[in-house]
Amino acid sequence: METSRSQVVELSYTLALGIPENILVEILSKLPVKSLLRFLCVSQEWHALTKSSYFIARHLVHHSSCSDQIRPCLLFLSSLAGNFEDDCKPRLGFSLLRDEEITFLGLPSLPNLTIKTAALKLVGSSNGLVFCHVIDTENWTSTTEEKHDIASRFRELLLVWNPATQQFRCLPEPKNNISLEQEEEATSVLFAFDCVHDHDISEYKLVRVFSHGSDDPTDHGKEVTTFEAQVFIRSTNSWRQVKDKLAFPSYKSCFESTATTLNGVLYWKVVQKSDECYVLSFSLHEEVFSIIQLPICIRYLNRDDYNWTTVPLYSWKDSPAIVVTDYSANGNPNIVFWVMSTNEESKSNTNESGTQMRTPTWVQQVRLKYSVLDGFGMIGRWKDQFLFTSKKTNEAAGATDDIEPEDLFLYDPRSDTKRKIVKHAVRIKFIQVENYVESLLPV
Amino acid sequence: MSRVFKLKSSDNETFEVEEAAALLSETIKSSSSTEITVPNVKAEILGKVVEWCNKHAESEDTKDQLIKEWDAEFVSVDQHVLFKLITAADYLQIKELVDQLTQRVGDMIKAKTLKTVEMTYPTFNVEREVQEELKSLGF
Numbered sequence: 001m002e003t004s005r006s007q008v009v010e011l012s013y014t015l016a017l018g019i020p021e022n023i024l025v026e027i028l029s030k031l032p033v034k035s036l037l038r039f040l041c042v043s044q045e046w047h048a049l050t051k052s053s054y055f056i057a058r059h060l061v062h063h064s065s066c067s068d069q070i071r072p073c074l075l076f077l078s079s080l081a082g083n084f085e086d087d088c089k090p091r092l093g094f095s096l097l098r099d100e101e102i103t104f105l106g107l108p109s110l111p112n113l114t115i116k117t118a119a120l121k122l123v124g125s126s127n128g129l130v131f132c133h134v135i136d137t138e139n140w141t142s143t144t145e146e147k148h149d150i151a152s153r154f155r156e157l158l159l160v161w162n163p164a165t166q167q168f169r170c171l172p173e174p175k176n177n178i179s180l181e182q183e184e185e186a187t188s189v190l191f192a193f194d195c196v197h198d199h200d201i202s203e204y205k206l207v208r209v210f211s212h213g214s215d216d217p218t219d220h221g222k223e224v225t226t227f228e229a230q231v232f233i234r235s236t237n238s239w240r241q242v243k244d245k246l247a248f249p250s251y252k253s254c255f256e257s258t259a260t261t262l263n264g265v266l267y268w269k270v271v272q273k274s275d276e277c278y279v280l281s282f283s284l285h286e287e288v289f290s291i292i293q294l295p296i297c298i299r300y301l302n303r304d305d306y307n308w309t310t311v312p313l314y315s316w317k318d319s320p321a322i323v324v325t326d327y328s329a330n331g332n333p334n335i336v337f338w339v340m341s342t343n344e345e346s347k348s349n350t351n352e353s354g355t356q357m358r359t360p361t362w363v364q365q366v367r368l369k370y371s372v373l374d375g376f377g378m379i380g381r382w383k384d385q386f387l388f389t390s391k392k393t394n395e396a397a398g399a400t401d402d403i404e405p406e407d408l409f410l411y412d413p414r415s416d417t418k419r420k421i422v423k424h425a426v427r428i429k430f431i432q433v434e435n436y437v438e439s440l441l442p443v
Numbered sequence: 444m445s446r447v448f449k450l451k452s453s454d455n456e457t458f459e460v461e462e463a464a465a466l467l468s469e470t471i472k473s474s475s476s477t478e479i480t481v482p483n484v485k486a487e488i489l490g491k492v493v494e495w496c497n498k499h500a501e502s503e504d505t506k507d508q509l510i511k512e513w514d515a516e517f518v519s520v521d522q523h524v525l526f527k528l529i530t531a532a533d534y535l536q537i538k539e540l541v542d543q544l545t546q547r548v549g550d551m552i553k554a555k556t557l558k559t560v561e562m563t564y565p566t567f568n569v570e571r572e573v574q575e576e577l578k579s580l581g582f
């Protein structure tokens with residue numbers, strides 16, 4: 001439909017004039033953020049309206065509910081292919097998949113991050129806000145303040161960003177209430193992010209979980225490791241120590257890359273010195289830790305299973321799921337999803353330190369033949385289908401540091417079909433994925 | 444035997460509507476009387492709204508392709524008619540119709556449209572033009 005310039009002007013004039021506010025809200029809430037930002041200058045009423053939390057909520061509801069059944073809207077942590085030799089370094093950032101088109105977005109204020117010099121983790125995305133944790137070694141210029149040796153060589157940023165409105169903010173750093181000696185050992189740090197819908201649509205909460213040696217001065221063998229948390233809430237704009245702590249015995253290490261946030265709960269895998277594995281969780285809403293026991297057949301660390309230590313917990317119909325590789329009778333490997341049941345009957349009791357220990361039922365839900373995924377890397381799920389990447393053959397692969405670009409596929413286990421979902425020819429490597437919906441939420 | 448509702452336009456024309464079609468309107472649903480006057484809405488517009496209700500009452504499945512095409516045709520009207528239809532649908536609280544009409548307005552002013560305009564008139568800066576025109580109109 002052709003609309004001439006004068007019609008656009010006339011339309012805006014009519015709208016700004018005598019339309020009841022509820023109708024104006026209905027019309028404007030159907031527009032994408034890009035259009036709304038353009039129309040901020042139409043009138044003061046429009047400007048105020050688009051900043052009101054009622055409108056922001058209405059806009060979000062509309063865009064969340066009309067998410068396309070066929071075409072996903074996803075945000076990927078990714079690297080734009082480049083070549084270190086040609087001075088066109090592979091850049092680290094995000095790519096947005098919408099309507100089967102991929103667009104690469106550099107991080108605001110940090111457009112030149114590369115895989116060699118920075119670590120970037122996509123903590124989560126909720127209601128259009130994206131949270132990332134950046135450790136950047138290259139662009140840091142140390143100040144004259146005295147800093148711990150390691151700390152002076154990099155800077156760590158917590159960035160909250162709305163890619164649609166392009167607003168972003170660096171959050172203040174939390175302070176650890178632990179001794180310096182313990183701080184040196186505090187290597188496991190996990191983040192989780194969720195929007196807290198109680199009163200204000202724009203309220204969000206960020207959690208930082210970290211571990212350190214025991215607080216108990218008699219524990220010289222460092223048998224018990226303590227997990228603690230701090231939370232940051234947007235409205236208070238500050239960090240607060242969480243009361244609950246988790247004392248985990250015989251702790252060996254945790255697999256930070258396995259951390260996943262699901263329905264406001266952060267889950268991550270840990271292993272004890274005896275190779276016995278557990279899933280630990282922290283609920284953002286209740287602010288409590290708990291230990292979750294695994295079914296016997298997957299309770300012990302299988303060093304041959306690559307998936308175990310690196311693959312994050314997935315969500316399967318809103319429950320956490322662990323992905324393992326096992327072998328069927330004829331020796332063929334399978335990928336199995338063990339899904340945790342979250343019904344109320346799952347047993348739980350409290351251990352000596354007061355932490356809840358849960359023994360829910362785990363059910364094998366999906367078995368995929370490994371051969372289906374040969375040559376592919378699974379990076380996530382979308383609705384009932386799995387997201388895969390595969391490496392394109394790159395004839396011009398130059399330096400060994402060159403990142404090979406990848407195609408993106410959706411695999412439907414019910415029909416055993418793969419579908420390529422990216423048409424655009426940009427060379428991007430996909431690392432992590434989150435569902436994304438655009439919104440006007442302020443950072 | 445279903446009831447028959449009478450809708451009266453502002454220029455005193457009456458439309459008879461079957462119950463199934465009439466109850467698509469929340470206003471009629473919560474009204475105690477079967478005779479409703481719709482103020483500020485002329486017969487021409489009210490007639491179209493009644494037509495929409497009749498069409499949607501007879502077809503159960505709103506996701507049907509034929510209905511979708513009919514709806515698309517229905518909202519492809521002149522801007523002035525569109526706003527009058529919105530006013531009527533809003534008064535009668537017919538949610539689905541309001542959604543379709545407002546979606547149509549939204550589609551007309553989406554970014555893509557401005558892009559088309561920018562491409563057709565490459566020497567114009569559309570946003571600036573729009574702002575200037577609005578300023579001259581008193582905004």
